[in-house]
Amino acid sequence: MKIKADTTVCIGAGMCALTLPEVFDQSEDEGTVVLLRETAPEGQEEAVRRAVTLCPSGAISAS
Amino acid sequence: MSDLTLPMTRQRPFDPPDEAAELRQRASMHRLTYADGHVGWLVTGYAEARAVLAHPGFSNLAEKMHPPIPSRLDLVEERSRRGVPRGFFLRTDPPEHTRYRKLLTGQFTVRRMKALEPRIHEITNSCLDDMEAAGGPADLVEAFALPIPSLVICELLGVPYEDRGQFQEDSKLLVNLETKADDVIAALGRVTAYLHGLIQRKRKEPADDLLSGLIEGGELDDEELTGVGFLLLVAGHETTANMLGLGTYALLTNPDQLAAMRDDPSVVDNGVEELLRYLSIIHLGPFRVATEDVEIAGNLIKEGEMVGVHVPVANRDPSRFPDGDRLDLARPTGGHLAFGHGIHQCLGQQLARAEMRIAYPALLRRLPGLRLAVTPEEVPMRSDMTIYGVHRLPVTW
Numbered sequence: 001m002k003i004k005a006d007t008t009v010c011i012g013a014g015m016c017a018l019t020l021p022e023v024f025d026q027s028e029d030e031g032t033v034v035l036l037r038e039t040a041p042e043g044q045e046e047a048v049r050r051a052v053t054l055c056p057s058g059a060i061s062a063s
Numbered sequence: 064m065s066d067l068t069l070p071m072t073r074q075r076p077f078d079p080p081d082e083a084a085e086l087r088q089r090a091s092m093h094r095l096t097y098a099d100g101h102v103g104w105l106v107t108g109y110a111e112a113r114a115v116l117a118h119p120g121f122s123n124l125a126e127k128m129h130p131p132i133p134s135r136l137d138l139v140e141e142r143s144r145r146g147v148p149r150g151f152f153l154r155t156d157p158p159e160h161t162r163y164r165k166l167l168t169g170q171f172t173v174r175r176m177k178a179l180e181p182r183i184h185e186i187t188n189s190c191l192d193d194m195e196a197a198g199g200p201a202d203l204v205e206a207f208a209l210p211i212p213s214l215v216i217c218e219l220l221g222v223p224y225e226d227r228g229q230f231q232e233d234s235k236l237l238v239n240l241e242t243k244a245d246d247v248i249a250a251l252g253r254v255t256a257y258l259h260g261l262i263q264r265k266r267k268e269p270a271d272d273l274l275s276g277l278i279e280g281g282e283l284d285d286e287e288l289t290g291v292g293f294l295l296l297v298a299g300h301e302t303t304a305n306m307l308g309l310g311t312y313a314l315l316t317n318p319d320q321l322a323a324m325r326d327d328p329s330v331v332d333n334g335v336e337e338l339l340r341y342l343s344i345i346h347l348g349p350f351r352v353a354t355e356d357v358e359i360a361g362n363l364i365k366e367g368e369m370v371g372v373h374v375p376v377a378n379r380d381p382s383r384f385p386d387g388d389r390l391d392l393a394r395p396t397g398g399h400l401a402f403g404h405g406i407h408q409c410l411g412q413q414l415a416r417a418e419m420r421i422a423y424p425a426l427l428r429r430l431p432g433l434r435l436a437v438t439p440e441e442v443p444m445r446s447d448m449t450i451y452g453v454h455r456l457p458v459t460w
Contacts, residue, residue, distance in 0.1 A: 011161075012165070012172065012410075013410075026173060031165075032168065050397060053397070058117065
């Protein structure tokens with residue numbers, strides 16, 4: 001599963017970092033999404049999908 | 064045409080108005096008549112609420128809004144004449160909104176809020192020490208629910224806590240639905256003048272706080288800094304405080320859920336989300352105005368039409384949360400709309416989570432005999448405020 005993030009759309013709500021900190025972090029300055037890895041860790045596909053659903057601004061996607 | 068006006072009367076302390084719940088059973092969207100005669104919409108379904116809040120074809124500008132209830136008639140007129148202070152970015156659209164928000168999001172990340180936890184524990188324990196020393200009965204709002212988030216937001220922003228008397232009073236006036244437009248404008252003026260003075264002082268003597276950081280960043284002028292400070296100060300006072308007060312009341316009337324929150328640390332994080340969903344303390348709004356024709360779930364919202372999202376009933380939509388009228392701290396709660404959705408979703412939500420995850424269990428563990436000191440009928444509910452909750456919660460232990 002490939003993960004993508006768009007920091008221009010991100011509003012820094014932090015839902016991804018709260019849901020799956022192994023994959024999603026937030027930048028120090030703007031609080032926008034930082035991808036720690038671009039593929040879902042094994043067995044974490046469901047959590048990645050949950051993070052995508054919880055994102056309020058549609059800044060992350062997974063396919 | 065429509066003869067539906069916004070349902071505001073609640074029959075029970077924790078449930079949304081029955082009329083709103085009945086509307087949701089009939090349909091997910093309804094034509095709604097606003098107080099000035101404008102015919103717009105009311106959204107009661109979960110999926111439709113999410114769709115509206117995430118859609119880029121809506122504006123949050125105050126001057127585009129119609130008054131949702133008669134007591135807001137004067138205020139909406141007055142506000143559209145005067146405008147909202149610049150920097151009060153809740154009432155901005157992109158790209159202005161994006162600019163303000165990006166200056167602040169770095170201050171409210173999950174990691175930064177985690178770093179605040181030891182201080183939140185200290186503040187919480189100090190409130191509990193004072194309660195124990197004074198002995199019951201006490202008003203939980205005054206002794207616990209308000210001081211924790213108030214002190215935290217003051218320290219974060221760099222607002223002297225000893226100044227709280229006036230801005231706590233003004234904050235209350237501003238969210239009271241019955242406050243006359245003139246009094247709202249006066250309260251607005253007092254808080255603005257206070258913050259403006261504070262910003263002047265911080266410019267001369269910066270400290271390690273959010274407002275000083277924004278001043279140093281140099282991106283915002285004094286009026287904008289005042290608007291930003293205003294929004295964060297009021298939002299920091301009127302939200303978590305009401306969740307702590309109302310949430311504790313809800314737990315006290317659901318003893319098995321209270322025991323789970325007190326005794327099982329693995330319940331706490333999800334339990335807080337469930338309290339947020341179940342109580343959904345936004346009592347009026349959020350509202351948006353369509354800036355283009357937008358189709359949501361087969362309904363055409365025309366440009367200029369106003370849409371109200373009824374978060375308390377949307378968060379109990381059985382298609383998303385089965386048996387949603389029941390408080391169940393163990394249920395899957397992901398995706399609730401208590402913090403909103405879309406680009407205006409609560410900036411301080413990770414702070415609110417940290418405060419609630421610490422405060423509820425700390426209170427229940429320290430005072431295991433906690434109970435109401437009055438009958439449930441005597442608890443004054445905030446049916447007259449934009450943010451719901453309890454005015455006071457007399458408790459003993």
